[in-house]
Amino acid sequence: MILVREIQKSFGRVDAVRGMSFTIEPGEVVALLGPNGAGKSTTIRMITSYLSPDEGSVRIDGYDTQTDSLEVRQRIGYLPESAPLYPEMRVIDFLDYRARLFHLPRGARAKAIGQVMDRCRIAAVARRRIGHLSKGYRQRVGLASALLHNPPVLILDEPSNGLDPSQIRETRSLVHELAENRTMIICSHILPEVERLATRLIVIAGGRKLADGTLGDLLAQHTAPQLVVEVQGDLQAFQASLGDVCGVRAIMQKPTKDPGWTILTIDTLPSAPDPRPEIACRAASASIALRELREVKPSLERVFMDLIESPETIATSTPHHAEATH
Amino acid sequence: MNAILTIARRELSSMFRLPVGWVVIALFLLLTASVFALTLTPGAPASLRDFFGISAWLLMPVAPAISMRLLAEEHRTGSDEPLLTAPVSDIGIILGKYLGAWLFMACMLAPTLIYPTLLFIVSDPKPDPGPILAGYCSLILQGSLYLAIGTAVSSMTSSQTLAYLATLFPILGLLLLGTVSPEALPDWGRAVINAVSISARAGDFARGIIDTAHIVFFSAGTALFLMLAHTGLASRRWR
Numbered sequence: 001m002i003l004v005r006e007i008q009k010s011f012g013r014v015d016a017v018r019g020m021s022f023t024i025e026p027g028e029v030v031a032l033l034g035p036n037g038a039g040k041s042t043t044i045r046m047i048t049s050y051l052s053p054d055e056g057s058v059r060i061d062g063y064d065t066q067t068d069s070l071e072v073r074q075r076i077g078y079l080p081e082s083a084p085l086y087p088e089m090r091v092i093d094f095l096d097y098r099a100r101l102f103h104l105p106r107g108a109r110a111k112a113i114g115q116v117m118d119r120c121r122i123a124a125v126a127r128r129r130i131g132h133l134s135k136g137y138r139q140r141v142g143l144a145s146a147l148l149h150n151p152p153v154l155i156l157d158e159p160s161n162g163l164d165p166s167q168i169r170e171t172r173s174l175v176h177e178l179a180e181n182r183t184m185i186i187c188s189h190i191l192p193e194v195e196r197l198a199t200r201l202i203v204i205a206g207g208r209k210l211a212d213g214t215l216g217d218l219l220a221q222h223t224a225p226q227l228v229v230e231v232q233g234d235l236q237a238f239q240a241s242l243g244d245v246c247g248v249r250a251i252m253q254k255p256t257k258d259p260g261w262t263i264l265t266i267d268t269l270p271s272a273p274d275p276r277p278e279i280a281c282r283a284a285s286a287s288i289a290l291r292e293l294r295e296v297k298p299s300l301e302r303v304f305m306d307l308i309e310s311p312e313t314i315a316t317s318t319p320h321h322a323e324a325t326h
Numbered sequence: 327m328n329a330i331l332t333i334a335r336r337e338l339s340s341m342f343r344l345p346v347g348w349v350v351i352a353l354f355l356l357l358t359a360s361v362f363a364l365t366l367t368p369g370a371p372a373s374l375r376d377f378f379g380i381s382a383w384l385l386m387p388v389a390p391a392i393s394m395r396l397l398a399e400e401h402r403t404g405s406d407e408p409l410l411t412a413p414v415s416d417i418g419i420i421l422g423k424y425l426g427a428w429l430f431m432a433c434m435l436a437p438t439l440i441y442p443t444l445l446f447i448v449s450d451p452k453p454d455p456g457p458i459l460a461g462y463c464s465l466i467l468q469g470s471l472y473l474a475i476g477t478a479v480s481s482m483t484s485s486q487t488l489a490y491l492a493t494l495f496p497i498l499g500l501l502l503l504g505t506v507s508p509e510a511l512p513d514w515g516r517a518v519i520n521a522v523s524i525s526a527r528a529g530d531f532a533r534g535i536i537d538t539a540h541i542v543f544f545s546a547g548t549a550l551f552l553m554l555a556h557t558g559l560a561s562r563r564w565r
Contacts, residue, residue, distance in 0.1 A: 011565070048411045052563045073413040084404035086336075088343040100332040101412040145408065 001026055002047065002153065002183065007056035009042050009207075016042040018207040019056070024200075026152070029184045031194035034204035035308055040187040041081060043204065044157050047185070048078045060153060074102065077151035081158045081187075083142030087131025091122060091141055094130060095148065102149040116144040120174060136167035143174065154178060157187045172196065191300050201300070205308045215300060223298040223306055224249075224270040230292035231283060232260045238286045239264070245279060247272030261291065329414040330422040337396070337426025338433075350391050351434045357384050362441045372449035374442060375532050378461030381438070382528050385469050386501060390493035392430055393476025394486045396423045397559065401484040410563070420555045424477050431469045435462070457534035464531030467544035468524060472497050474551035481558030500524045 002024040009017040017039040024030050032040045045051040047058050049065040049072050057064060063071040086094060092113065099109045117123045120140040125133055130141060139159065146154060159175055160168045172193060178184070179197060188194050194201065201218055203211040211218055231238065235253070242248055249267040256263055268275060276293055283290045341347035358381055365376035400406035409419060442458045476493040483489050504525025511519065520526065527540040 045407075050407055050411050050563065070413045070415065073411055076411065078408065078411050080404060080407040082404065084407060086340065086405060088340055089336075093339075097332060097336050098408075098412070101329055101409075101414055103328070103413065142408075 001059075001061060002185075003057075003059040004043075004047065005057050005059075007043070007046055007053040007058060009039075009046060009051060009054050015207050017046070017053075020204070020207070020209050021056075022202055022209065022212055024183060024185065026183050027181075028200055029179045029186070029198050030200045030202060031198035032185060032187045032202050032204060033189065033191070033194060033304060035189060038204045038308075039207040040189075040204055041157055042207075044078075044155055044185065044187050048076055048155060049073055074149070075151055075153055077146035077149070077154045079139075079142045079146045079154075079156045079159060081161055083139050085130045085138060085142060085145075087129065089130055090127055091117075091130060091133070092126045094141065095145055098145040099148050104149060112148050112150070116147045119147065119177075120144040134167075136163055136170065139163065139167070139171055140174070143171075143178075147178070151182070153183045153185075155185045155187075158189075159186065160188070160190055160193055168193070191304060195300050203304060203307050210307045211303075218300070218303050219298050220270070222270075222303045224268045224272070225298055226296040226302075227264075227266040227268060227276065227279070228292065228294050228296055229264040229266060229279065229283075229290070230256065231262055231264060231288050231290055233288035234286065235262055235264075235288075238283065238288045241282045241286055242266070242279060245275050245282065247275035248279075329412075329418050330425060333409075333414070333419060333422025334425035334429060337423055338429045341392070341426070341430045346391070346395075347430065350388055354384060354388050354434050355437055358438050358441075362438075371451070372445045372453035374445065374453070374458055374461055377441065378457075378464060378532050379528065381465060382468055382524075383501065385465065385472055386497050387494065388434070389431070389469055389472030389497065390476050390479075390490045392427050392434075393473050393480055393493060394489040395480070396427055396477055397480040397555075398483050398486050398489040401562070402486075406562070410559075416559050417556050420477065420481070420552060420559060424473060424552060424555070427473045427477065428470060431473060432466075435465060435469070454534065457532065460531045460534045460536050463536055463541075464528050467531075467541065468528065471524075471544050471547045471551070474548040474555070478551040478554040478558060481555045481562075504529075 004020060004022050004024075007017055007020050008015070020039070020043055032043060034040045042051065046053045046065065047060070049058075049069045052066060057066065059065070060072045060075055063075070065072045089097070095113045095116065096109065099112055104112055117126060120143050122137060122140050122144055125137055125141075130138060133141065143156075143159070146156075156175065160171050163171060168190075175184075175186070176197060184197075186194060186197060195215060198215075200214055201211070202209060203218070211222060213221065239251055239253070242251060247268045249269045251267075252265045254263050254265070255261075266275075266279070274295075276295070280290065280293060282288075358377070361380045361384070362374075362377050365374075365380070366372075397406070400409060410416075414422075442453065445453045472493070475496055476489065479492045480489045483492070500522060501524055503519050504523040527537075527543060530537055530540060
């Protein structure tokens, strides 16, 4: 179990993380989502004990990252952003070096290296220098090194960063396999990636946690369906008549390629009754031709954008907070 | 202990995998060979006193070149992140890095053993082994101190160039202190200079004197700078 309690971290005058708290149960696959500079990597670095929090605490399986740092590190497999490795080393030598650092006994070392090379499909490049590998392979070597000691907690910081689409696909399927029997934290701003992998999402911006829950929870709590209405006629009167329909929050208008036809995108209010029947009635009574009236299911992208662009988030993320990276 | 040896082994093999390691060794051997050839006087008793005196100065630019990348490069490339999140204590990392650099220096000094060997073979009477032993003691102790200074500096920056220069100048300062005219200074100034002067201690070693006080001085200085390196590394977690 990972317990993060009110952690704070500043770099000079920049507040990178401000009072973050959450708990991750064993077996959960949690995605930390946020725009660049949101504080994701800093949060992860405090969990891995690479950085010390200015305030607050992080405990993994009951061990504090400050006082029992070595115990914590033995339990974590960590792939930092861009998988920084030693380019002059051969893959097999690098894995052997990492296995020794994690105190794997002599007999278990060769077996563990063989297993992770098979699992990460890097056996073919075992004798090659890391600096000569493609970025996708380097990422896999980094992942293999994080798995050597079979850690119960795996932390991946932007595992698909800088990869081409086919490499992203391969990495994603590998991460999916790895997520089956361990606690995992994935830090990313690639929404489709985390949507497929994570059982729970934590949205961060400006160093603060904005939302925490399953995808279903976030969709239900933070957004409502949009309606797309394609109409022709006296739009001014029609739009005015929709103003008092229960459940309608905002209306945006955009022209179509067909002359005379217009698309209205209607934001609805969460937990309000479905406004579509009433909209159809109002269109009929205003003599508006209605060609389409459909509901667009809310997406993670919309939830994410709504959260990070909400007035409250912008108000609490002063410019120097938004730039906070380390 | 195993982790220290693991890090030291990686560090040592990494230096031999990179061109900079070979360049440093080649340059040092070329210069020491020139010094050996130029300081021999036909007909004079065989001695390596001048050789050791000049070689100690040659360590000044070489030691920072060995130590500059130890931690600075790791910080610049981000490879310190996997290292600092491995179950190894900060002092273990520092000692491993330092040991790797020290072993590299030992590998660099080892081929120079050919010079005393040559003297023993060709000269008559044979050279006195005491000053030669003391000379190597001096080189190793000075090199150890310089590498510790370099490790401390490297732990505080991510720029190799800065690490090189910030190591070179303090070493130069320590060496030049011995050349300052003591008469121009007050008593306390003279006492300080005598206490930290490397040249004076190296002079004793060159005469074949292995003084415990000198060994303690270099060992304590090395330990002090390794502690500073540990503080520098630990402070990265707070910065």
